[in-house]
Amino acid sequence: MLTIDDLTFRMQGRLLIEKASLHVPVGARVGFVGRNGTGKTTLFKLINGEYSPETGSLKLRRGMRIGQVAQEAPGTKMSLLDTVLEADTERTALLEEAETATDPNRIADIHTRLGDIEAHSAEARAGSILHGLGFDAAAQARPCSDFSGGWRMRVALAAVLFSEPDLLLLDEPTNYLDLEGTLWLENYLARYRHTVIIISHDRDLLNSCCNTIVHLENRHLTSYKGDYDFFEKTRAERHALQTKMKAKQDAKRAHMERFINRFKAKASKATQAQSRIKALEKMGTIAAVVTDDVAPLSFPSPEREAASPIVNLEQVSAGYEPGNPVIDNLNLRIDADDRIALLGANGNGKSTFAKLIADRLAPLAGHITRADKLRVAIFAQHNMDDLVPEKTAIDHVRRLVPHEPEGKVRGRVARMGLSTEKMHTKARDLSGGEKARLLLGLATFNQPHLLILDEPTNHLDIDSRESLVMALNDYSGAVILISHDRHLIEASAERLWLVNEGSVGPYSGNLDDYRRLILKGPGSSSSKKRPKEPVDKIVAPKPPAERRREEADKRGNMAGTRKRIQNLEAIMQKAEAAIVQLNKRLATASTERDTKRIRDLATKKAEFERRLVEVEEEWLELSESMSAAS
Numbered sequence: 001m002l003t004i005d006d007l008t009f010r011m012q013g014r015l016l017i018e019k020a021s022l023h024v025p026v027g028a029r030v031g032f033v034g035r036n037g038t039g040k041t042t043l044f045k046l047i048n049g050e051y052s053p054e055t056g057s058l059k060l061r062r063g064m065r066i067g068q069v070a071q072e073a074p075g076t077k078m079s080l081l082d083t084v085l086e087a088d089t090e091r092t093a094l095l096e097e098a099e100t101a102t103d104p105n106r107i108a109d110i111h112t113r114l115g116d117i118e119a120h121s122a123e124a125r126a127g128s129i130l131h132g133l134g135f136d137a138a139a140q141a142r143p144c145s146d147f148s149g150g151w152r153m154r155v156a157l158a159a160v161l162f163s164e165p166d167l168l169l170l171d172e173p174t175n176y177l178d179l180e181g182t183l184w185l186e187n188y189l190a191r192y193r194h195t196v197i198i199i200s201h202d203r204d205l206l207n208s209c210c211n212t213i214v215h216l217e218n219r220h221l222t223s224y225k226g227d228y229d230f231f232e233k234t235r236a237e238r239h240a241l242q243t244k245m246k247a248k249q250d251a252k253r254a255h256m257e258r259f260i261n262r263f264k265a266k267a268s269k270a271t272q273a274q275s276r277i278k279a280l281e282k283m284g285t286i287a288a289v290v291t292d293d294v295a296p297l298s299f300p301s302p303e304r305e306a307a308s309p310i311v312n313l314e315q316v317s318a319g320y321e322p323g324n325p326v327i328d329n330l331n332l333r334i335d336a337d338d339r340i341a342l343l344g345a346n347g348n349g350k351s352t353f354a355k356l357i358a359d360r361l362a363p364l365a366g367h368i369t370r371a372d373k374l375r376v377a378i379f380a381q382h383n384m385d386d387l388v389p390e391k392t393a394i395d396h397v398r399r400l401v402p403h404e405p406e407g408k409v410r411g412r413v414a415r416m417g418l419s420t421e422k423m424h425t426k427a428r429d430l431s432g433g434e435k436a437r438l439l440l441g442l443a444t445f446n447q448p449h450l451l452i453l454d455e456p457t458n459h460l461d462i463d464s465r466e467s468l469v470m471a472l473n474d475y476s477g478a479v480i481l482i483s484h485d486r487h488l489i490e491a492s493a494e495r496l497w498l499v500n501e502g503s504v505g506p507y508s509g510n511l512d513d514y515r516r517l518i519l520k521g522p523g524s525s526s527s528k529k530r531p532k533e534p535v536d537k538i539v540a541p542k543p544p545a546e547r548r549r550e551e552a553d554k555r556g557n558m559a560g561t562r563k564r565i566q567n568l569e570a571i572m573q574k575a576e577a578a579i580v581q582l583n584k585r586l587a588t589a590s591t592e593r594d595t596k597r598i599r600d601l602a603t604k605k606a607e608f609e610r611r612l613v614e615v616e617e618e619w620l621e622l623s624e625s626m627s628a629a630s
Contacts, residue, residue: 001025001027001028001061001064001195002022002023002024002047002058002195003022003023003059004020004021004022004023004056004221005021005056005057005059006019006020006021006056006057007019007020007021007053007057007058008020008055009046009053009054010054011042015219016038016039016219017042017043017046017216017219019056019220020056020219022221024195024197025195025586025598026061026195026598026602027193027195027598027601027603028211028212029189029196029210030198030210030211030213031206031209031210031213031228031231032197032198032199032200033214033215033216034215034217036431036433037431039219040171040216041171041199043216044068044169044171044199048066048169060167061166065163065166065167066165066166066167066169068160069153069156069157069170069171070156070160073144073149073153074144074155074156074159075144075152077145078143078144079141079143080140080141080142080143080144080147081123081130083144084158084159085126086159087159087160087162088117088122088163089163091122094110094113095114095119097110125162126158127140130155133154133157133158134177134181134345134346134347135155135158150176153176154176154177154181157173157185164193166195167196167197168194168196169196169197170196170198170199170200171199172200172201173198173200174200174205174484178345179484180344180518181484182486184518184519185205186205186208187613189205189209190209190609191609191610193602196209197214198210201457201461201465202487203462203465203487204485204486204487206228207227210227211225211227211583212224212226213227213228213230213231215235225587295418295419295467296471297416297417297464297470298415299444299451299471299474299475300444301474301475301476301477302476305337305477306373306374306449307336307371307372308333309333309369310334310335310370310371310449310478311333311334311357311369311370311371311374311450312334312369312370313332313333313367314366314369315331315365315367316330316356316365316366317329317330317363317364317366318349318352318353318355318356318361318363319352320352320361326352326502327352327502328503329366329502330366330503330504332497332504332505334450334478334480336449336477337476337477337478338478338479339478339481339492339495340494340495340496340497341481341483341489341495342481342498342499343497343498343499343507343514344499345500348501349499349502349504350454350482350499351482353499354380354480355378357376357480358376358378358450359376374449375446375450376448376449376451377443377444377446377448378443378452378454379440379443379453380454381454381458384435386439387427387438388427389428390427391427392423393413393418393422393427393430393438394409394410394423396427397409397412397441397442397445400442400446410423412441412445416438418437433464436458436459436460437464440456448477450477450479450480451472451475451478451479452482453479453480453481453483455482456481456488465487465488469487469488469492472492473491473492479493481493486511516617519617561622564622565619568618568619571611572616572619575608575611579605579608579609583605586602586605
């Protein structure tokens with residue numbers, strides 16, 4: 001599929017990739033990781049032909065179609081559905097030709113090919129992808145120009161997914177998605193029929209979708225079989241071993257050098273000294289492990305804890321137009337040590353709720369009580385525009401403390417995780433991650449009691465995200481978190497609130513439960529509203545004989561359900577065992593570069609994985625019904 005051999009590339013004199021080699025077999029799902037600025041996106045541009053290597057080669061299978069999300073989101077008057085359908089250029093061309101073709105043989109060929117590419121189901125497939133990314137049927141009929149840039153990028157993503165290229169290149173695909181869209185994308189990519197390479201800092205996405213991790217570090221590519229967790233563990237073990245081996249070699253080298261220096265002038269020891277000189281010359285050098293440690297993040301905790309509840313809402317409605325609330329009838333409290341993650345698709349009111357709590361949006365109705373002298377900090381991606389492009393980090397901090405000496409100002413900037421060089425860099429020249437660090441530091445500068453974070457990880461690499469987790473766990477105030485990063489939510493939130501259909505309230509399940517709920521889709525029984533029973537309805541007691549008959553039927557049904565659960569468990573065990581065997585065979589085929597065998601094995605594996613998900617969902621529903629009935 002893709003072979004990189006001894007590739008070297010420079011950009012503006014800076015060496016990004018040096019003598020890198022990599023083989024990506026057909027059907028592989030590769031996660032491409034590395035620190036920001038190391039050259040991951042540059043390698044994508046080398047793959048798709050935008051750049052040419054300085055030395056070495058990059059070979060792709062002949063006739064292979066490469067797909068990548070368009071850099072500019074579509075903004076035409078064409079509907080979302082038609083925009084996505086147009087991405088399948090072969091289908092579009094065939095349909096246009098079918099309108100004008102007159103040769104009966106050519107017409108037959110056209111319709112045969114349309115059948116081969118399943119053109120009859122194209123609208124349904126395109127609609128399904130758009131729905132998974134957050135567009136309902138009404139939205140799909142609207143023109144692209146009606147939507148903001150972030151939503152248009154979802155359309156661009158939907159278009160490339162619909163076109164099903166042989167090699168799919170995705171660069172941070174979750175940056176424009178909410179948690180719901182991210183969960184759907186994980187599920188979709190895990191079953192993608194062709195080869196995919198993903199640049200991402202989302203460890204859950206990498207764990208769910210990838211069977212290989214390629215790490216770009218120190219200008220070299222290193223491939224690891226397995227998901228991100230396996231890569232992280234294996235890399236740590238390699239580093240530990242390398243450090244240990246280097247220490248041994250350094251000790252041996254030092255011993256030999258001492259012997260040479262001591263005895264090379266003595267005739268009786270000259271032979272041994274010369275042999276050690278030769279051994280020393282032949283001894284290879286084990287490189288020291290170079291770790292580019294990420295500067296820690298820290299949020300100053302409030303000097304004094306506010307009395308709980310710090311925010312209390314009674315019958316509150318909020319929105320942007322009187323009489324048209326986005327969220328309604330809220331009766332909630334937030335305590336001084338709460339860690340709350342907000343769930344719910346974009347457009348349901350998460351950001352509205354955040355603005356309401358931060359006192360940046362007045363309620364339309366109801367009453368909000370806040371603790372005395374409550375300080376609230378809010379971070380959102382659009383706050384990037386608040387930075388003055390021509391000002392440095394030091395300038396931004398000095399504005400908050402104009403009378404503090406230079407040393408203290410620099411110390412405050414350093415605690416934000418910005419190096420001495422970056423302190424004096426203009427905001428316009430900082431990377432996305434560096435801007436995010438500066439904004440987080442400015443937002444929390446005055447030791448807030450409540451910290452609201454709206455998608456804080458979009459510009460942070462994996463190590464910086466871990467720093468964010470640790471900073472949140474060390475912070476003693478309350479936190480409200482909106483994020484598509486499941487790892488961040490699971491590692492730092494203690495409560496889940498669901499924002500849906502105009503309401504905000506506690507969600508009783510965990511993120512795995514929520515994932516299953518999302519993947520079931522809108523037609524599932526769990527997502528339908530149940531009609532309310534009249535409160536004055538009186539039900540007459542049933543006769544004893546009828547109750548006994550119903551209980552016997554119930555026991556019979558439970559016995560059948562129990563047997564079905566056992567059968568499903570057996571099927572799941574067999575499917576899991578088959579997937580393990582197929583992974584082993586795929587690894588062997590990859591080593592032998594047997595393209596046809598790899599493709600066949602990958603197809604079989606995808607089918608087993610699809611079937612396993614279906615069986616697991618049925619098993620879960622039956623198990624829940626058994627628990628409810630018992």
